[in-house]
Amino acid sequence: MDSKALITLNHIDVTFQQNQQTALHAVKDASLTINKGDIYGIIGDSGAGKSTLVRTINLLQRPTNGDVFVNQQNLTTLSAADLRQARKKIGMIFQHFNLMASRTIEENIVFSIKRSALSKKQQHEKAQQLLAYVGLLDKKDVYPRQLSGGQKQRVAIARALANNPEILISDEATSALDPKTTNTILDLLKRLNSELNLTIVLITHELSVAKKICNKLAVMQHGEILEQNETLRIFTQPQNPETATFITQASAENRVLQQLIGQQTATERLFLLTYEANTANQTLLVDLYQDYQVIPKVIYSTTEMIQGRLITKTLISLTENYPESLIPALQQRGIQIMQQTKEA
Ligand SMILES: Nc1ncnc2c1ncn2[C@@H]1O[C@H](COP(=O)(O)OP(=O)(O)O)[C@@H](O)[C@H]1O
Ligand SMILES: [Mg+2]
CATH class of the missing domain: 3.30.70.260 (ACT domain)
Incomplete structure (x- = not known):
């Protein structure tokens, strides 16, 4: 296995049983390698299987077939306790932020480290450091409903960083935001990548997002990875005619x-x-x-x-x-x- 590889998905299949007769093959024989420091984009139309594929990286979705390696460790063979540990190194953010409405911003972050080795005081210090990092320390005592979409996503990012992850999975994290706010969130993700050496796996159906920050891309269609390559290559010299058609049709x-x-x-x-x-x-x-x-x-x-x-x-x-x-x-x-x- 490639020594720079941080995440390797090997021949992943995911099948959802619809009823006794029919099964939906959401991911078909998908393999990819993500290196440390990549901002790796997964692009494709809605329903292509992007979220399902990416959820196998921390086994939120167990593959029907195939292996998932993170840091050379095959997650599919880990015990429940070891898997819990491994998952801590993988943060996630989503389109709808998933913050707890009844807790303040600071409490939202503390919640995700409440079982860590840190003391109560240290947990609050850590939450405040993270809020300062994403530029929201002054909002620590407010509730999610008092924040704009972009601010909520910053909180979600701060929370995702609380366990010092090595990997951040972003599943359509900017899809509910206006273009200007999208750019501020993308700038923040870039900063995490360069300052914290965080590897980012970024799902998006917006090509502009992929062009702006991803160094590599995988293009998905109907559960399959059509092609994976450097972003520039995907947009200028796609090898697969279906990729070429997809990027043209999806373009602004x-x-x-x-x-x-x-x-x-x-x-x-x-x-x-x-x-x-x-x-x-x-x-x-x-x-x-x-x-x-x-x-x-x-x-x-x-x-x-x-x-x-x-x-x-x-x-x-x-x-x-x-x-x-x-x-x-x-x-x-x-x-x-x-x-x-x-x-x-
Ligand atoms: N838990 C599930 N049960 C059944 N079908 C699912 C489930 N999750 C996703 N699917 C189906 O799998 C396909 C791929 O979905 P998804 O991975 O969410 O696509 P994308 O993220 O690219 O929009 C879709 O047809 C979707 O309806
Ligand atoms: Mg999705």
Whole structure:
């Protein structure tokens, strides 16, 4: 096994028995490796099996088949007491925060360490340190209902850190928040990753979230992991055609693209190019003219930052008699090219 690996899921299956006849295969033969220090994203549509897969990491969900290794320890073979210990090293945060409404913010955090070796006084000191860390010490005596969504998620993060975990699992933790608050929570997660060397497993259906903070991604669809790779690679050179389709369809500009694609004439062919906005690619369209004498029409172009790199997507139109060798030549240059047709 890879020595940097902190979490290894080996051929995980999860089947839910619906009734006597039918079973739902929520996770199918999923394997992945997460290294120490990763911010590892699991992306996919709702119902893809993301939560079920991630809940096997601390065995909140026992896999029907397969093994779960955390720190080289096979959790599926541990005694109940050892599993309780191992779980302490894995914190979790959720979309709906899961705070206890009848306890103050400080008491919410103390609650999760009340059986630890710390004295009562130390537990309160620890809770206050954590609240200070997430910028909420002044709110220690208020109740969850008195906080905004972003503040509640900060409390949930502070609580998840109370047992000094090595791993934080974030299951759609920003999905109920507005974009600006989402960014402040993502910044906080990044800080935990760099300052505390916390490994983060982050489930999201929002591609913008994955682009912003994950260094690696696994793409799930219908219970299967389609592909796993560095975030930049997933968005610029997906290896699996289904991944390419998923990331295009789930992207914010897809509606614009569909509108433009709908307007194409019978003699036009539309291609979506994805490439890094570097010097070599600045002359891309000129090169197409020089090498093939084709004049690509630019219909739409956008650039965004992924893992600190500038990535451009350009929708071009070519006449139907374009030279076929143009496509492999672009791929050779590391440009992802997808022909676009009207969605059925
Ligand atoms: N405890 C459960 N019992 C039965 N079916 C479940 C259970 N948990 C999840 N499922 C089903 O498994 C599939 C995957 O769900 P989930 O892992 O929550 O997907 P995601 O997190 O990607 O939205 C869905 O069809 C869901 O209805
Ligand atoms: Mg889920």
